[in-house]
């Protein structure tokens with residue numbers, strides 16, 4: 001089983017208007033052929049325009065969430081097929097801002113993952129413990145529980161990644177030590193192998209939480225780290241490229 005191809009994905013969250021496309025174009029222009037797969041997940045309003053702006057480049061585009069149903073009376077929501085139709089090929093699901101802010105349970109995340117697969121999107125499924133859970137010594141149990149609960153059996157044989165994002169590291173400037181990151185990533189790997197057998201070894205496990213150019217190389221070279229999910233530092237091409245070059 002070959003090592004998973006690294007993936008570095010930028011999560012723009014609720015940031016970005018038309019003029020921000022210039023940053024995506026600059027990232028595409030700065031990519032070199034041998035690098036990891038690189039994606040930007042802009043707000044849904046920019047997906048179509050970004051797809052047009054990046055046509056012919058290797059830079060991938062992702063959504064930040066999709067509904068668990070394929071269509072229907074869900075005012076304000078977006079289906080996975082809509083994201084794919086607009087130009088996305090990946091989607092972030094189960095981000096802690098959705099788990100905490102919209103009370104998304106593992107069951108809801110798993111249903112959203114199934115919907116993404118039906119639309120041909122590659123899910124990036126986020127897991128991560130809160131500071132209280134880490135302080136209580138529960139980080140590994142929480143994270144592996146989220147992996148078991150959020151990844152449906154339908155993922156077997158398909159392309160997906162898992163992003164370990166400690167909630168307390170997101171947007172705070174705080175990061176776990178490399179040893180702490182490796183401990184959690186190894187536990188996620190063991191859980192993936194338990195769930196999916198040999199195929200679990202080919203799943204990229206991304207780290208997310210205050211990744212920036214100055215800490216990217218150390219994090220990206222840690223054992224079982226197969227890329228990064230980057231929030232704030234993905235908004236500026238120079239910073240995002242600085243992280244990508246850390247590989």
Ligand code: PEP
Nearest residue numbers: 170171208209210231232
């Ligand atoms: C995120 O929200 O997925 C994230 C990793 O944010 P930041 O890089 O800003 O901590």
